[in-house]
Amino acid sequence: MLNPNTAIGIKDLTMAYGDFIIQRGLEFEINKGEIFIIMGDSGSGKSTLLKHMIGLMKPKTGQIVYQAGDFWAASEEERKIASQRFGVLYQSGALWSSMTLAQNIRLPLVTYTNYSESDIKDIIALKLSLVGLAGFEDFYPSEISGGMKKRAGLARAMALDPEILFFDEPGAGLDPISSKRLDDLIIELRDGLGTTIVIVTHELDSIFAIGDRGVFVDADVKTQTALGRISDLRKSPPSPKVAEFLSRSSK
């Protein structure tokens, strides 16, 4: 069982594609209400780690534990219920392209809530205005820009008021201003709603600007080589590689 202040526990996790091990021996906890960064060099499996946490890939060995219990030991039905407690913002937004923005947000709401049709309409408007897309209800994903898609994806991820929000490379493909705005939005969401936030990224500006704690997964040794507060890791990096990774922007 998890400590009540912990949102997610990763216990001795080994990830693999078939027999090819990506990472082994991952062990960390993510506290409620913190912004936790999963960082690593390319090919280290940080996006794969995210896929394990949101239920798209099954761990080879080890556990991923939420407050509801061991995620992968649960039945498929229980996992479905557990996944309603979190939202995911995919790298490209991953909006369902055959639906308008409003329909994208509406689908989880009509499926998992008992709200009336007019309540749902209000909630959709609220979520879209939260991400700065008020009035874009009837646009299709193909009609808006990449940054807007990402924000619309965030609005959808927040549809069910999740306790945990996962972000896969939130800054990727965004200009510096949009990226900064998304970072600000993430902090406001955490401060305002108390949402636990897990971000996979290698963008140092974001890491330093919004990260509370983080884990560094290393592609060479295939395990985590750093864990702790971002500021501490920056001051005294536990390995030369982490130092190199974190010092690029301050050079």
Next chain:
Amino acid sequence: MDENVKIIGDTLHVVLPNSQHSVAFDSSLLKSEAEKVISSGQIRSIKYALAEGAQWNSLTLATIKGISGSADSKNIPSDLSALPVGVSKILALTKTTVIDDAGASETEPSNLFLVLGNMTLAAFDQAKELSSFIGLSLSSFKRFFLGKAQYQRSDLMAFIQATGPAALVIVTVVNLLLGVILAFMGAAQLKLFGAEIFVADLVALGHTREIAPMMTAIILAGRTGAAYAAQLGTMQVNEEIDALKTFGFSPMDFLVLPRMLALAIMMPLLVLYGDAVGIFGGFLIGTLMLDLGPIEYITQTQNAIGLIDIMLGVFKGSIFGILVAITGCKEGIMSGRSASAVGDAATRAVVSGIVAIILATAIFAVLASALGI
């Protein structure tokens, strides 16, 4: 000897000529001359320079890199100091950038056993994929009949529209022409016996039992099966399928089920329609070119086919529809995550769809004759 390669003392002087995209110099001559000198062992160092007023570009760099590479292997130092600063900087970069090839896959020598083994394993994997997909579809259908499947009714309606009514024109054209062709082929032979009237039998039986279901299914394999594979494959690339899964929606229920239902519902109807159009094609030829009376032709057709023939054709059509749906949706949902993978998925969907249809037609022919239908 090339005028750009000179030996002064124990130093080889290489002068690089003007190089622009439109004015290429003979780099292989320069390289071979320089390499001759290097391998002769009469020099201790190489000094590079750019010809007076010459421009340099990638070809210049590649030439210097080629020569200094063979010089390095003989431990002959290269002096780049006479070159422009940019050239020496870029060349230095090519030395420090070492691509780590530790992860690169080793190429195994290929032999017959290896190829055969890999093909067998691939065939096993495909069989496993197919049976797991069929299993998943069946459980999805079970949820549908229990009313538990989560899908959008509007999606189902849109797919029915795209599969059936939108395909009417092509189905009409193809079946009409096939009826005409069948009538012509039959007439050529039957005329010899003065038995033109049996063209009606041939068209009616041949078209309802064999041609209409098979050809309509092949049209839909190319039209709808490919579209399904491409749609689902693109959704895979776009992470839309991942997004469905993390919201707890089953992609089988949400995406595959309505597509399969649309084909399973529309295929029999299209076959029935194709039957009528094909018989009409035969009727046109019979009455206009073979001088058969319209009433005569219709009566002959009525006597030739029974309900069982039409039912057989329609039943075959539904099976073919399911085959097209399975191949299209399976390839799409298991597609890789790149543009070419989506193309491959669409291709495989059409090819395996058509092969499955022909195979099933053969099986049906054997079964029908064994059962005496």
